[in-house]
Every structure is written in structure tokens, then in C-alpha cells.
Amino acid sequence: MKIVIGHKSPDTDATCSAIxxxxxxxxxxxIMGPLNKETEYALKKFGAEPPKIWKGEGDEFILVDHNESEQSIGDYSKVIEIIDHHKIKIETEKTIKVHVEPLGSTCTIIAQKHFEKLTKKQAGLILSAILSDTIVFKSPTTTKTDIEIAKRLGEKIETNEKEYGLELKKAGMSLEGMSVEQIIKKDYKEYTLQGKKFFIGQVENADLKETLNIKKQLLTEMKKMNYDYVLLMLTDIIHEITELLIIGNETKIGKVFGKIVKENSITLPKVLSRKKQVVPQITKQFS
Ligand SMILES: [Mn+2]
Incomplete structure (x- = not known):
């Protein structure tokens, strides 16, 4: 059995590219964990079944939307192919097929290659992933290709892509009924840099006030977590600003962004993308 699998803490791109x-x-x-609200919304909208949670089964694996081992299945010996838009950080024993491009989402890569073959359901899922990963084209990771492909997909399924993007983001941003721990783990990635374990989470919101209101509780919970560094991006996608909460060597993280840390946090205007505006900067500092 051949399995297509997205990264841990699955988001809309990981899930839709896998489907x-x-x-x-x-x-x-x-998928490698339960779906978030945004992805659930997209799947429902386009009539797709949620994938089963992976329990180790399969003879051959295709990895989508990730390649680093921290975010993956652990064993690369059965991996035959990777499609991704993140930087490459793997070592394999044999030659495998790899398709990586600096585009806004993994789904853009798939759409580029298979556009004519896509059913309406598939087109809807791919559009959802592009809108999700590019934060409706606001993220600096957005490319011309993403915007073009999203437009063509929107035409194909007779949907205004920007309106749908905001509808999708709104569905995903609701924090209603979530515990503090669930909020922190809503969307996160793990990294090991210079032997230090990093947790970098992101909570998107339409208004920072909602998340800043619970900053104390978030920090208390973050302190309990078993990492050297726990970083949480509280990202206001409307006003395009991120408040970065920091547990670990706070001064060192502050320096990365040229900021002085106050009460375990720094304000980062115009920062929306973990992949482009946070992870590379931290990686550089810790290498
Ligand atoms: Mn992605």
C-alpha cells in the first residue's frame, strides 16, 4: 500500500495536498494528528472525507508539505517521493523523487502539474490550502504563481477566492471552547538546533486583543512544556502584526529580531510567516 502523508500537527496544506x-x-x-478547525471547514465545504490518522501502516510513503525528520514519520527507508515548499533537510539512503519549489503552498506545486486533471472537489481543496498557507495572499511567502493558480481554481469552482479565503480563515481562527494547551498546540512545528529542542507555534487571529488577554495563562502553560525553547507567534492577520511569546533564553531570541524582551514577549510588525520571517532567523542564530 502506498501512503501519502503530511506533517505532524496537520494544517490545511498538509491535509489537502495529501488527499x-x-x-x-x-x-x-x-494525517499525523487530528484536524484543526480551518481544515475541517475546508473539507466539509468541498465534500472531502478526513484522512485516517497514520498508525505505521504502508509499504511506500510519499511525504507532502514537509521533509525534516522532526515533522515526519521517523523512518525514511520507505519514502519514495517528497513534494514540498520548505527548505530541504534530509539524508536518504537511496535516490528518491523530490519536487521542491519556493511557492506559497505544496498544493500550488501539485496544481501547477496537474491542473487539467483536477475535479471540482480537488480544486476546492487545493484552493483552500493556497489561501491558508499564504494567509489569503498577505504572507511574504506568496508568489505570483500562487495568486494566478488560485484565481484559475476560483474560476473553475465559481468561487471568489479572496472572499472564500477570509471565510476559511475566520472559521479557523475561532478559539471558542479551546483550552490554553489546545490554543498553544493549534499549529506548531518542532526543530532541533544546536542540540536545543524548539517548539514554534502560531495562533492566527483577527484581533490581537483576544490572545493578549490570556498571555499570562499561555506563558504559564508554555513554561511547563518539555522543550529548551517554546515560542508562540500570536499573529493578527488583519493588522499584520505578530506578538512573539518566548520561553527559553529570552535575550538570545530578542537579539535575533533586534528587540528587547519585555514580559517574555516582543512585538514584530509585518511578521506573518513562521516559515519565512521566524524560523530562518532563529536557525541562523543557532547554527
Ligand atoms: Mn505548506
């Missing part, structure tokens, strides 16, 4: 690429390749899609 669509599995359908195009006679394979089965899997």
Missing part, C-alpha cells in the same frame, strides 16, 4: 496527491496517485492519504 489530492493520493487520489492522483492511486494511493491513500493519512
Amino acid at each position: 489530492v496527491y493520493a487520489e492522483l496517485n492511486n494511493a491513500e492519504a493519512r
